[in-house]
Amino acid sequence: MEAIYQYAWLVPVLPLVGAMLVGLGLISFNQVTNRARQLNAVFVVSLLGAAMFLSVALLVSQFQGHAPYIRTLEWAAAGNFHLTMGYTIDHLTALMLVIVTTVAFLVMVYTDGYMAHDPGYVRFYAYLSLFSSSMLGLVVSPNIVQIYIFWELVGMCSYLLVGFWYDRQAAADACQKAFVTNRVGDFGLLLGILGLYWATGSFEFEAIGDRLQILVETGSLSGLLAGLFAILVFLGPVAKSAQFPLHVWLPDAMEGPTPISALIHAATMVAAGVFLIARMYPVFEGIPAAMNVIAFTGAFTAFLGATIAITQNDIKKGLAYSTISQLGYMVMAMGVGAYSAGLFHLMTHAYFKAMLFLGSGSVIHGMEAVVGHDPALAQDMRMMGGLRKFMPITAITFLIGTLAISGIPPFAGFWSKDEILGSAFAANPFLWFVGWATAGITAFYMFRMYFSTFEGKFRGNQSEIRQKLKSAAANTLMSPSPLAPNFGPGAMDTRELAALSDDSHGHGHSEHPHESPRTMTLPLIALAIPSILIGLVGTPYANYFEEFIYPPSETLAEVMEKVAEFDQTEFFIMAGSSVGISLIGITLASLMYLFGKIDPAAIASSIKPLYELSLNKWYFDDIYHRFFVLGSRRLARQVMEVDYRVVDGAVNLTGFFTLISGEGLKYLENGRAQFYALIVFGAVLGLVIVFGVT
């Protein structure tokens, strides 16, 4: 048993090796590597598979009660400053390892089908592998510095992958938006880490928490400051887990290929924020103000995401807002102290949301056969409908995911969501109410999505809708000028692009969408199983999950006691009410989109302001654009005008002076050896004189 712990470092290293080898191959033998597509894919996938088996073994061993394992080695030591790095395997880590590796494994298998025609196929696998490695590294980190390093790496992979189709203007913009938004959060996180180190002198989670507690109690650190640090740290998760107000990047990030959306922007990376909160729980726990901030941020985000998701027509955007909403649930759970409930939801959500995204990818893949490679058409639900006939497997799995996210028992989402709502009710009924209402909205928009995609009749060949969407897409683009392929860093060459457009011609314009290839449907089926069943490990009757995952400040006995306190009637009331509102949502959705009894357009026009509010994403993008982008531009211009001569002048002068002095000093090298010798002797003489005088 010890052996698997000693080799646990292989879990993040194996995918890294894969990424490195494939990357090196791409750099040095580009054509050969690109030709051996499947070979590369099999190599990368099998390495990740090995990591997955190791993770499962670790989870089993942890579940059997093996003590947490930490192995560190000194990374940099100078004087009394020690920085260690290594890995730690405890319950939380083991769980996360299994989640990440299984989802990543399935997504990689899926990618083979989805990216089959893409010229960047091999590059995509290299990035995916690099991402998996960074994410696994983040999960096993024993201290906050290492987490931060991997946090940035994970972010970097995310930008690389969002901008994977960098020749699309939207993808490039989205990548930039994600970068800037995350920078805000990461900066807060870094400040928080440094502040906590300054206060406690430690980078270890438990030590920070304990010492902070003592410092605050003895009064040597004001509670205000401790709260500030905690909230600064929380800014990191806010950005990464797309919480209000930094949620704006996530929907745009859906410009990336769908497997990325599934793996990074639904199942794993965005959950890293929640994971960090869990890791830093010893810190947050002792600061009620911080906990409140976390809880209310989460609740508001959950509501916000759900309300926006109602009106989205792009299938991936809709799922993105639903992800934001679900992440809000998790964060709220963390904030109200429902540690294990939050992580439980993280796990169930990872599986069903990955499945939903992969399903949407499968739909898009099928639609592309009809409408061609145009994201404005292929992803729009108004073009879909009736797809169940053409792609039954996708439809069934998507329905399972929809049921799971809507909280219908016995699907996975029900148990986790119910646990969160129960804890929220105990903490603050208002939070419960928000969560409860959100659950209803969730059920409504998810079924709206399902019905308009898979039921009814196929609308993909109606040219008037297509025309309308095309013109709408053209209008929304700020600059409707034809997109000139941008050859920046990392650019493919033109031949590849030509190959891409050839593809779309040869591939599109068939009458009906088709079911996706087996490499894509198999992962869907595989993910459907946990989406149905995984919730059963955390039923209130036999809550194995809570026995396994509990806050570091509690002992197993306390947890068992709590679990034993379970009240049957209370559970039925809570569960009943949340299932009830879900059912109301589903009924509403079916009336509107399945049977057409209620005309959604009529409702929309009757509550136009609200509809517009939702459709325009609560105007966040516009507000940010106006306030931050334009505002900062205006401010910058004013500052520039005022300080034009002072600051700019000074900076320019320094730079100018440096350059000029460089230019000037270089003429001291006049190329004459004897002049050089003169300087040597002169310098010696000068130094002697200096000493002679002093």
Place this chain on the structure above:
Amino acid sequence: MYDFEDKFRNMQLQYFLLLAAALFCIGIYGLITSRNAVRVLMSIELLLNAVNLNLMAFSSYLDPLEIKGQVFTVFVITVAAAEAAVGLAIILAIYRNRDTVDMEQFNLLKW
């Protein structure tokens, strides 16, 4: 004979050092002002000989038993010969390519 050696001993160490210093300065002057590359090499020999003089003087006044300075001098002379050989070889090579040994002409590499 004895008389001479006595006189030699009575000569103070400073004179030798001053002579060496003067030789060193002449060497520097020649090194900096000569236009002919061979003369520059010769000036370097002057520098080294000034050092030899220094070493010999110290050796006989301060270290007459182990005469480490004299040994040092032998090494310096040997190395100086090697250096001069390499220097002349380089000057020969440059003369073949450029047909001149004028130091003023050697400024292809500058700035």
Place this chain on the structure above:
Amino acid sequence: MDFANLVDQLNAGTILPEGIVLTTLMVIVVGDLIVGRSASRWIPYTAIAGLLAAVVALYLQWNNPNPISFLGAFNSDDLSIVFRGIIALSTAVTILMSIRYIEQSGTALAEFIGIMLTATLGGMFLSGASELVTIFISLETLSISSYLMTGYTKRDPRSNEAALKYLLIGASSTGVFLYGVSLLYGLSGGETQLSAIASAIADANLSQSLGLVISLVFVIAGVAFKISAAPFHQWTPDVYEGSPTPVVAFLSVGSKAAGFALAIRLMNSAFPLLIDEWQFVFTALAVLSMVLGNVVALAQTSMKRMLAYSSIGQAGFVMIGLIAGTEAGYASMIFYLLVYLFMNLGAFTCLILFTLRTGTDQISEYSGLYQKDPLLTLCLSICLLSLGGIPPLAGFFGKIYLFWAGWQAGQYGLVLLGLVTTVVSIYYYIRVVRMMVVKEPQEMSDAVKNYPEVQWNLPGMRPLQVGLVLTLVATSLAGILSNPLFTLANSSIARTTTLQPIVISSHFSATVPAENSALQTQQ
């Protein structure tokens, strides 16, 4: 039996690594003589094998309980072992990159490698030399071989000129150095061993005499020439520009490391009483080097010349560790030199590769290289960014350690200047990276437009590739996994006894000048 006795008495086992290098040298020279031209196929690999064997022998001598050998002329303590290792490794990597270059320039490879091994031998002996004659001889072995290598492409007038300049400046600074040494010999009353000199000076209470200060300044001038510290740097850009690029690589790493080894040993063993004075001189040199090197590098158009100025600036950074004078300071020097070995040699390997393929080394000709040769671009970018000290790379940790040690030792001004000049240096390193990466296809330079197809199977290209990948991996990994290097640097300092007295003597010298000034006021 007699010979064995002699070996035992002299403790000659300590120079086993040098013996290995010497044997390799003989094998190469004789083998080339017997076999002729065709020998150039195996000669470089023999040389590399010999150098690696020497490194292994050095490793086996680690923590030698009895390091003093040859009656005190050679000291094989851990400090010298690290430096000798750096020099041997730098030669090994340099040979990897020189094979193709020398063959393409149409000169004989065996002789070149022979001279380079001689220079290595000189450098290795210099790192351990603790007696004036030994120091002089090994210094000259290194220098004269370097002059020969600089002028090795003898049909190229630029190479000739570089060699002549190097020789003249080198010889005159040797003259200055020797003059200082001769004064030291006299002032110490006829001692040539460094430790004996120090104690003789202390006994004679000479620490304030002008003669000693003169000899100190003269000696430092010789050392500063080797490490190309401003204002003794002026040969550097010209020589770097004119000489064959592999030679430059060796000069910038191996030769410089030997210079630093000499500086540490000489200053600590011979001048412990003048610590304030030599620290002052080196501070002046460091300030000038950092400012001049980094500022003038901004105005360069040739890549080799820019790297020359950058190496002057880097020498300035390394001197901070020397000036700090603490154990951490010396350890940081060693750490930085180890890191510098890989990143600088990596940069030069890329340079050679680019020159071989395009025939130019103008910075502007690099524009748009990314689209033609991503591997070269990646390596050069990583090495340059590491030289600039960009975080996850090795150079960053090296700089941080140097600055930290300097700060601990109270050299606040120097460290701040170091930080400012680092920012300046990042500017010119990034300029090259940006030139290579961000350019649009239409901005591609002519050299890159006509870039030949990348072929690694030409003779001599494989070793170049190996060197490239090796340095790249070392540069990128040494940052993240820096602890073994840290430990190596720290333990080599901690176990070196000659560096210990400095701690005592610095306290000592703090009190002595007070007494001396009291004496002077009485006079």
